[in-house]
Amino acid sequence: MRLWSLHPAVLDRAALVACWREGLLAQAVLGGATRGYTRHPQLERFRACADPVAAIGHFLASVQTEATARKYRFDASRITRPDAANPEIPVTDGQLAFELTHLRRKVAERAPAWLERLPDSAGEVPPAAPSFVVVPGPIAGWERP
Template structure:
């Protein structure tokens, strides 16, 4: 499961679609509607919010807006709380850089033309607020 902290506009088609699918699964987990993935580390930051379902709802709505801007049809009715307030989840600069590098490694194989969009400083999605710091403790770092 990869719930990207990166701005959705930075995600290539495959990453955007996968993130949507995985965030819908995360929503199901947070709502208590599945027994799988309940201990997935990527869910920690959503669980730490005052209302985890609002937090994942806002995250999903952000993905849906980007998909719509690209002409994709992500069904907003699948979001339990599409009008949730922004949870402003902190994401560290180290985490964001790690995710950008991870995405660059994936994109270099499947869509090299997309690499130019990943140049420069990474930007976080509107669900997140950038703070100085290292890779998150919940991240399972793998060599790129």
């Protein structure tokens, strides 16, 4: 499961689609609708929120908004809490840098033309998804580098 901390606009088609699908799975897990993936480390940051289902709803809504802008048809009715307030989940600049490097490796293999659309990995902090607020720090403890 990869719930990207990077802004959905940075994600290539495959990453955006996978993030949507895996975000829906995370929503089911956080809502108690499935017994699998309940201990997945990517869910820790959503569970730390006062309302985890609302937090994943906000996250999914931002992914769906980007998909719509690209003329993809992600079914917004599948989001349990699409109008949830921004949870402002902390994400470190180190985590964002790690994810950008990870995304660059994947994109280099499957969609090399997308590389030019990605931020420079040696420059400024990559943009975070709307559900996150950037704070200084290393790669997250839940990440599996």
